[in-house]
Amino acid sequence: MSKYCKHPFHTIQIQNTGEVYCCCCYWTNFYSFGNIFEQSFDEIWNGEKAKEFRKQFIQNKYTYCNTDVCDPYLQEFEPNYTAEYPKKIEFSYDRRCNVRCIFCRNEKNKEEEEYNRQKEKRIEENFDKIFPPIIQKAEVVELNSAGELFASKHSIEIVKKIIKINPNIEFNIISNGILFTKENIDAIGLEKHLNTVIISMHATTEKTYNKLVEHGNFKSLIKNVKYLAKLKKEGSIKNLQLNFVVTSINYKEMKDFVKLAKKLNAKAFFINYHRQIDSDELMQRLDISLTSHPKYNSLVKILKHPIFKEENCVLNDYLKELKPNCKKLTNIIKDLFKK
């Protein structure tokens, strides 16, 4: 049997507009299966648009997928036009955050915030009508890759509702870790529901961390990560991963980061920095993956160290091969904004 990407047969990503994607909307050129406010879930999940999307897998023609930048979930199975209810649900739209990482989006737009609030209100008002049948059949809910879960009342309320609807549900959570405290875990009732926890840390020293994360709190972060490592040891968390976005500011701490992750029984995951605006001076300075960057060769030398071959360490594809795929992603994002 051949391997195919399982996302369109297994995953949905909900946006606050109600649009339902099966994967990252940038990777699929905003190919929506339908809108949850306008159609029933059955009409969306096995409707014409979903079938058309799945057809590309059956025919081995990837018309709608940006396969040169995406991260497929490869599995051996026989692809079909229709699929059972999704096992994984991603809520990926809430952009609220308690800090400002200099490499993440940095705008604060009052009008956009108000517009998003209106859309979230619609989700809240319709949640009990739309989501229970989908959540009851799901195994994992993932949030929040757009902002910070623990900084958002809206997302926290969604998590609480989901646990009530499906007491067996598990969560994959990506967070900056600052508010991932024992108190917050207990208050939300998360402890028995943690599958994968990803904490974005980017540094091993407070000095470097503070250069990258404005309004952060390195001491709280370390304390919380140690508590999460304890939960992992006790079996309450299945997978613990520490993320590190590689820039010219922190790259010298990469080796120590692998050691820190090992001590905490966690995976160290290194991501190349995706520059979003070509001409921005700060972004150019941070982007050490540019061959023209004065520190590029120094990064290449560090990446050759055997520590990066250790079992608990993962370099994303770009860093593994230092191939310029982030440039392609930059262009895709730029093109989409032009539309």
Ligand SMILES: C[S@@+](CC[C@H](N)C(=O)[O-])C[C@H]1O[C@@H](n2cnc3c(N)ncnc32)[C@H](O)[C@@H]1O
């Ligand atoms: C947008 S954040 C949202 C979740 C959470 N707030 C966090 O920081 O983990 C999701 C992931 O994207 C990473 N990220 C943010 N900006 C990035 C960039 N310009 N290039 C590569 N990764 C980036 C973050 O470090 C984090 O691991």
Ligand code: SF4
């Ligand atoms: S092939 Fe890539 S873009 Fe298409 S569904 Fe899978 S991960 Fe997403």
Ligand code: SF4
């Ligand atoms: S914590 Fe996450 S969402 Fe917030 S600014 Fe940093 S990377 Fe972006």
